[in-house]
Amino acid sequence: MEEESDTRKINNSFLRDQNYATEADIISTVEFNPSGELLATGDKGGRVVVFQREQETKSEPQRRGEYNVYSTFQSHEPEFDYLKSLEIEEKINKIRWLPQQNAAYFLLSTNDKTVKLWKISERDRRPEGYNLKDEDGRIRDPSTITSLQVPVLQPTDLMVEATARRVFSNAHTYNINSISVNSDLQTYISTDDLRVNLWNLEITDQSFNIVDIKPGNMEDLTEVITAAEFHPQQCNTLAYSSSRGSVRLCDTRKQALCDTHCKFFEEPEDPSTRSFFSEIISSISDIKFSHSGRFLMTRDYLTVKVWDLNMETRPVQTYQVHDYLRGKLSSLYENDCIFDKFECVWNGSDSVIMTGSYNNFFRMFDRNTKKDVTLEASRENSKPRAILKPRKVCVGGKRRKDEVTVDSLDFSKKILHSTWHPHENIIAVAASNNLYIFQDKVT
Amino acid sequence: MFPKGTKRKFSDSGDEPAVGGEDMNQPSSVAVRMLSSYSLQRQALLDMSLIKLQLCHMLVEPNLCRSVLIANTVRQIQEEMTQDGTWQIMTQALSAANAAAQCSAERLVATEVLCRQTEAAQGEQVPKPFPAVGSEGCPAEEEEEVVVEEEEEGEGGVTMSTVSSQAPTTYLPGTFGMDPCWEEETEEDEDSEECGSGSEEGDSDRLVEDSRTAEQVFGTFEIKNPAPSPDPALEELFSDVDASYYDLDTVLTGIQSVPKMGPYDLLESLSSHGPSPLSSSTSCRSDLNELDHIMEIIVGS
Numbered sequence: 001m002e003e004e005s006d007t008r009k010i011n012n013s014f015l016r017d018q019n020y021a022t023e024a025d026i027i028s029t030v031e032f033n034p035s036g037e038l039l040a041t042g043d044k045g046g047r048v049v050v051f052q053r054e055q056e057t058k059s060e061p062q063r064r065g066e067y068n069v070y071s072t073f074q075s076h077e078p079e080f081d082y083l084k085s086l087e088i089e090e091k092i093n094k095i096r097w098l099p100q101q102n103a104a105y106f107l108l109s110t111n112d113k114t115v116k117l118w119k120i121s122e123r124d125r126r127p128e129g130y131n132l133k134d135e136d137g138r139i140r141d142p143s144t145i146t147s148l149q150v151p152v153l154q155p156t157d158l159m160v161e162a163t164a165r166r167v168f169s170n171a172h173t174y175n176i177n178s179i180s181v182n183s184d185l186q187t188y189i190s191t192d193d194l195r196v197n198l199w200n201l202e203i204t205d206q207s208f209n210i211v212d213i214k215p216g217n218m219e220d221l222t223e224v225i226t227a228a229e230f231h232p233q234q235c236n237t238l239a240y241s242s243s244r245g246s247v248r249l250c251d252t253r254k255q256a257l258c259d260t261h262c263k264f265f266e267e268p269e270d271p272s273t274r275s276f277f278s279e280i281i282s283s284i285s286d287i288k289f290s291h292s293g294r295f296l297m298t299r300d301y302l303t304v305k306v307w308d309l310n311m312e313t314r315p316v317q318t319y320q321v322h323d324y325l326r327g328k329l330s331s332l333y334e335n336d337c338i339f340d341k342f343e344c345v346w347n348g349s350d351s352v353i354m355t356g357s358y359n360n361f362f363r364m365f366d367r368n369t370k371k372d373v374t375l376e377a378s379r380e381n382s383k384p385r386a387i388l389k390p391r392k393v394c395v396g397g398k399r400r401k402d403e404v405t406v407d408s409l410d411f412s413k414k415i416l417h418s419t420w421h422p423h424e425n426i427i428a429v430a431a432s433n434n435l436y437i438f439q440d441k442v443t
Numbered sequence: 444m445f446p447k448g449t450k451r452k453f454s455d456s457g458d459e460p461a462v463g464g465e466d467m468n469q470p471s472s473v474a475v476r477m478l479s480s481y482s483l484q485r486q487a488l489l490d491m492s493l494i495k496l497q498l499c500h501m502l503v504e505p506n507l508c509r510s511v512l513i514a515n516t517v518r519q520i521q522e523e524m525t526q527d528g529t530w531q532i533m534t535q536a537l538s539a540a541n542a543a544a545q546c547s548a549e550r551l552v553a554t555e556v557l558c559r560q561t562e563a564a565q566g567e568q569v570p571k572p573f574p575a576v577g578s579e580g581c582p583a584e585e586e587e588e589v590v591v592e593e594e595e596e597g598e599g600g601v602t603m604s605t606v607s608s609q610a611p612t613t614y615l616p617g618t619f620g621m622d623p624c625w626e627e628e629t630e631e632d633e634d635s636e637e638c639g640s641g642s643e644e645g646d647s648d649r650l651v652e653d654s655r656t657a658e659q660v661f662g663t664f665e666i667k668n669p670a671p672s673p674d675p676a677l678e679e680l681f682s683d684v685d686a687s688y689y690d691l692d693t694v695l696t697g698i699q700s701v702p703k704m705g706p707y708d709l710l711e712s713l714s715s716h717g718p719s720p721l722s723s724s725t726s727c728r729s730d731l732n733e734l735d736h737i738m739e740i741i742v743g744s
Binding site (some may be wrong): 023084112174184192194212221222223243276277279280283330333334336415423 | 483485488491495504507508509512514515516519520566599
């Protein structure tokens, strides 16, 4: 499939020199809101930047809705845990939007320990004509007032404010890796390495622990939770993945503490590819339910798998993301790249799935046509509004023109986070401190 | 001082079969060479994994998922090596090398033991730290004399830990002679306690605040009250503590409780903390020599 790249190099950095990027600007999460009108990014410095799509104008139809900065706020600050003498990073691990219910927008953002509910609202009017204050805000001497007036709301420049409406803290001993809003829109779960907690959006001083895999003796710990998500329609169903490559589906109606699963998804290991790294590469880094709710997608180090919720024995589809790395696992273990957590996303119709790779490559797989494509998010290799050229990694001996050899891949350039517009073919891809937005070509 | 070349000794012994194999007929020597190359790779992987576990971040908690995956990998290699019989050779070689080594000043006790102690015995005022069992060749200092007495008193009595019958669980710190005493104990399969090295008296040149060694990973820290009294209740409490417990536990949780302390901070904290429960304020002690040793592993293997 061809994509026109409306590559907006929206740089989250506040520095003028775009070549110099501080680590605080590295984007750590991206997420479209349910309508697709807003796009939120969180970075390592604890900031959230929200982009809004421009309304399409009839006069310039080719300038389809571009995304511009709508609001920026500091969501989390670095903290210090005095008990353990450890820093709590302000890096935003995940952002999840709530569906819009009134004029304001709500999102949940989380760092390692604390989840916050932010309200983003617009203000384009202000009251003018106070009696006790003059236009500059200074208090008037009451004795000078001779007549009364009613303050009137006057239009002003648009102001977008973000306020923290709820802070959900002190519920996680370990680091939070995911949050997921329930379809009931009243509750959500936050997940750390060993536990899943259920919260009510209105109540910040209580949460229910619904999954706890902490062993009595920490020495027996061999598996951690890597991600969890609520089913998109069934408010009682949630799934969580583990570092051992399995997914468990739980039903909260069955029992309050969902330590026993209803379904267990795990593919038996292929003995021919067994190595010391087998377990590490089977660790699931992300899970996503399809929009239909029928399928579940999991991402492990080398593959993306699509599971039918009705079949636990094996996935219905397995896609190789970068199988050429299989022979390089020991170097990737040495430089810690083998622990990179890639995310995966569905498109709106669940027909295409997308995930990231190294060298700023990202891959898309069409589930119907079985075709796949590798694209690159890079300023050097694509001009704005040019169609993205498919990339190829050369596996065999002879390298063709424009192919990239495995050895020349840049492992520091990784696409871990990406998101797909809920209805249209617009994707946002985070490449360290740069955000790329690609749109489908208008024919 | 650690004998240099401890690591190399194993590599050499690993190479010997290959060299010796030259005398035999071709196919078996090739097979032996391949086998030793595989075991060298496996050893390298084991070294790398242990270093990864030990080098913790200074201020931020290490990633639990990553630690668990690395620990599982180490366990897997270790199990395979035990089946091969390679494991026994290695531990014997290392313990022989380290038997002659001098242990430095003090015995330290694992965080977990004391944490368990404070958890289990909330009513007790002062956690009575058990001195670790001394090992041969250690210079007798104040605490160590007491230690030695303790050990003599009751081999089975003062039992902080029972080493589990499964060899895999007791390998972690001992393998690389990070701490000769520790490793020796586990190798001998005794009922013994952890010990580590460090100095309290302000030998600031021996305290390196930046290096993370096995002790820090496994949460050893300073004894506040070096003179213990053998309390039968406590002995009973610890009689079923598994040695392996504080291996992995420290890896997975003790890492989180490692504060950044300088050499002089330690002295201050010693005086100020006193008999407070030692739940999560652990202090790291590392020897400059151990840093050298880690570097040898990284560079040498």
